[in-house]
Amino acid sequence: xxxxxxxxxxxxxxxxxxxxxxxxxxxxxxxxxxxxxxxxxxxxxxxxxxxxxxxxxxxxxxxxxxxxxxxxxxxxxxxxxxxxxxxxxxxxxxxxxxxxxxxxxxxxxxxxxxxxxxxxxxxxxxxxxxxxxxxxxxxxxxxxxxxxxxxxxxxxxxxxxxxxxxxxxxxxxxxxxxxxxxxxxxxxxxxxxxxxxxxxxxxxxxxxx
Amino acid sequence: xxxxxxxxxxxxxxxxxxxxxxxxxxxxxxxxxxxxxxxxxxxxxxxxxxxxxxxxxxxxxxxxxxxxxxxxxxxxxxxxxxxxxxxxxxxxxxxxxxxxxxxxxxxxxxxxxxxxxxxxxxxxxxxxxxxxxxxxxxxxxxxxxxxxxxxxxxxxxxxxxxxxxxxxxxxxxxxxxxxxxxxxxxxxxxxxxxxxxxxxxxxxxxxxxxxxxxxxxxxxxxxxxxxxxxxxxxxxxxxxxxxxxxxxxxxxxxxxxxxxxxxxxxxxxxxxxxxxxxxxxxxxxxxxxxxxxxxxxxxxxxxxxxxxxxxxxxxxxxxxxxxxxxxxxxxxxxxxxxxxxxxxxxxxxxxxxxxxxxxxxxxxxxxxxxxxxxxxxxxxxxxxxxxxxxxxxxxxxxxxxxxxxxxxxxxxxxxxxxxxxxxxxxxxxxxxxxxxxxxxxxxxxxxxxxxxxxxxxxxxxxxxxxxxxxxxxxxxxxx
Numbered sequence: 065x066x067x068x069x070x071x072x073x074x075x076x077x078x079x080x081x082x083x084x085x086x087x088x089x090x091x092x093x094x095x096x097x098x099x100x101x102x103x104x105x106x107x108x109x110x111x112x113x114x115x116x117x118x119x120x121x122x123x124x125x126x127x128x129x130x131x132x133x134x135x136x137x138x139x140x141x142x143x144x145x146x147x148x149x150x151x152x153x154x155x156x157x158x159x160x161x162x163x164x165x166x167x168x169x170x171x172x173x174x175x176x177x178x179x180x181x182x183x184x185x186x187x188x189x190x191x192x193x194x195x196x197x198x199x200x201x202x203x204x205x206x207x208x209x210x211x212x213x214x215x216x217x218x219x220x221x222x223x224x225x226x227x228x229x230x231x232x233x234x235x236x237x238x239x240x241x242x243x244x245x246x247x248x249x250x251x252x253x254x255x256x257x258x259x260x261x262x263x264x265x266x267x268x269x270x271x272x273x
Numbered sequence: 274x275x276x277x278x279x280x281x282x283x284x285x286x287x288x289x290x291x292x293x294x295x296x297x298x299x300x301x302x303x304x305x306x307x308x309x310x311x312x313x314x315x316x317x318x319x320x321x322x323x324x325x326x327x328x329x330x331x332x333x334x335x336x337x338x339x340x341x342x343x344x345x346x347x348x349x350x351x352x353x354x355x356x357x358x359x360x361x362x363x364x365x366x367x368x369x370x371x372x373x374x375x376x377x378x379x380x381x382x383x384x385x386x387x388x389x390x391x392x393x394x395x396x397x398x399x400x401x402x403x404x405x406x407x408x409x410x411x412x413x414x415x416x417x418x419x420x421x422x423x424x425x426x427x428x429x430x431x432x433x434x435x436x437x438x439x440x441x442x443x444x445x446x447x448x449x450x451x452x453x454x455x456x457x458x459x460x461x462x463x464x465x466x467x468x469x470x471x472x473x474x475x476x477x478x479x480x481x482x483x484x485x486x487x488x489x490x491x492x493x494x495x496x497x498x499x500x501x502x503x504x505x506x507x508x509x510x511x512x513x514x515x516x517x518x519x520x521x522x523x524x525x526x527x528x529x530x531x532x533x534x535x536x537x538x539x540x541x542x543x544x545x546x547x548x549x550x551x552x553x554x555x556x557x558x559x560x561x562x563x564x565x566x567x568x569x570x571x572x573x574x575x576x577x578x579x580x581x582x583x584x585x586x587x588x589x590x591x592x593x594x595x596x597x598x599x600x601x602x603x604x605x606x607x608x609x610x611x612x613x614x615x616x617x618x619x620x621x622x623x624x625x626x627x628x629x630x631x632x633x634x635x636x637x638x639x640x641x642x643x644x645x646x647x648x649x650x651x652x653x654x655x656x657x658x659x660x661x662x663x664x665x666x667x668x669x670x671x672x673x674x675x676x677x678x679x680x681x682x683x684x685x686x687x688x689x690x691x692x693x694x695x696x697x698x699x700x701x702x703x704x705x706x707x708x709x710x711x712x713x714x715x716x717x718x719x720x721x722x723x724x725x726x727x728x729x730x731x732x733x734x735x736x737x738x739x740x741x742x743x744x745x746x747x748x749x750x751x752x
Contacts, residue, residue, distance in 0.1 A: 175471055188439075192439065212428070212431065216435065222442050225442075226445050226446055226449055229449050229454050230445055230454050230456070236398065236438075240435065244434075248427060270421060271425075271503070
């Protein structure tokens with residue numbers, strides 16, 4: 065069952081590559097939160113109940129409900145246009161994200177690890193690099209933030225792999241999630257709008273030699 | 274004791290944040306510095322004891338803590354001067370000043386925590402905290418440039434810190450496979466030989482890329498450069514010195530874990546590549562730079578490149594790396610404090626708007642001259658000794674080709690730095706109305722003379738305690 069959820073997660077990354085509307089991004093993100101909820105619910109059997117509740121709340125409340133709603137609010141408030149404005153056509157994005165998944169797949173075959181299932185490794189690294197790819201090839205600041213949140217999801221999956229034995233690391237990862245999402249999303253997206261008219265990456269390229 | 278330190282520090286930071294009177298700010302800042310020094314002195318007498326489970330004062334921590342405390346005092350002093358001056362012309366509201374002081378306090382506290390942490394996750398948490406505090410401080414001037422730089426700093430550092438976290442996760446996977454779930458540095462060093470090399474390689478790669486944003490090393494150096502351009506000078510002094518030391522300590526501790534395993538030569542190569550590229554990028558950009566603070570930032574990049582090369586070379590290089598970091602911290606901090614006065618005279622950071630600094634502010638020009646001697650590692654300065662040791666280590670390890678390349682690049686950097694510094698000091702200024710230049714008192718340069726004096730003195734007469742501390746810091750590395 066975990067495998068099915070993680071594979072669906074990977075497919076959602078492919079869909080992310082061809083999505084052109086910001087709303088689609090937000091929906092994918094909420095959906096991924098739901099998948100992570102499922103994975104952590106099934107996998108984390110050895111940790112204390114309180115800790116489990118904390119982690120489940122993080123996935124279901126924070127990732128699935130609060131962040132998507134908040135992003136929606138930010139988009140409405142700042143009147144950001146609905147298009148994601150990629151630098152590259154969707155077709156190429158699709159090929160590149162597929163390549164990323166294949167490469168991590170090949171890389172995972174090089175491991176002769178016993179404890180960690182390879183699928184965590186593949187999905188986590190795919191999410192990481194797909195997120196970075198989104199950050200590099202999209203023009204808007206809000207899509208950068210979304211790419212970053214995808215990266216965070218990848219980190220969350222990887223930390224699930226060691227979560228049973230070392231819940232402390234899992235909690236630290238969640239701390240990273242809360243802290244940075246609020247900081248990056250909340251404060252700065254609003255502040256940037258105050259100073260610049262157009263929250264576009266081109267306005268943020270005055271610092272150079 | 275660390276518990277009391279953190280509690281008191283948080284209380285003082287809270288007071289700084291809510292206080293709305295200048296005198297109160299100054300008193301609280303003095304109290305904070307007393308606390309910082311008290312804690313430092315306390316730790317000097319509790320060497321190598323574990324405190325609170327997550328903190329140990331070892332050689333690395335103590336060296337960096339002392340450097341940090343010295344620079345905290347000077348940075349606090351210059352921050353007061355900076356805010357007073359800014360207040361006169363731009364009327365910074367007291368609220369902004371309160372935020373500035375509180376963020377400064379958080380930055381100092383987070384750096385202290387990062388140095389002392391003996392658990393890999395604890396280091397990571399404190400490094401994350403420094404990002405937050407530094408971003409707030411970079412935003413202080415609230416211009417378009419400031420928001421751009423702080424946004425970039427926050428965003429790129431966040432990604433970098435995520436990378437470092439992934440590295441830690443890989444390390445924990447390999448630890449778990451080897452049958453330990455204790456992630457303190459001591460336990461990791463003990464068990465490192467049994468770790469799976471594949472995970473270790475991945476972990477090191479991710480950790481070095483992640484913390485390179487803090488250390489200002491090659492792959493993620495760009496954020497530091499942009500941050501310097503707009504950060505208030507006393508804060509630039511921090512970002513360029515102690516915050517880079519934080520990044521270094523985080524990388525160094527991981528390197529110490531790697532040092533007892535079979536992948537050490539591979540890790541050394543990574544460090545050498547990263548260091549060489551840093552020096553290369555710095556030299557190229559130094560040749561075309563037109564902004565004083567950016568120039569200083571590229572010079573920091575160059576020095577961190579040398580540090581990475583020294584660490585990757587090994588041998589006597591390990592010792593020299595620490596020496597170099599100490600001297601670099603003092604020198605670069607002096608330069609940034611002085612740039613504050615340069616800006617006061619010329620109202621600009623652009624190199625083409627400056628000139629004739631000797632005439633307008635003689636002690637400042639002396640400082641710039643001394644900084645030039647130190648930063649280009651000319652003989653009487655301490656940095657000459659540390660760089661010489663690193664080059665000797667490279668020579669002993671037969672990295673002759675690399676050594677020649679580095680020396681050529683350093684010569685280019687030296688030429689570029691000399692050109693710009695001497696233009697500031699001697700060249701007649703173009704289109705400059707000198708009538709509004711007020712008198713700047715000697716006391717604005719006093720701290721720099723002391724710091725630079727330390728660079729010269731410690732280079733030639735290193736006290737036995739310092740030598741012992743550095744040897745203690747590198748005791749886990751192969752000799």
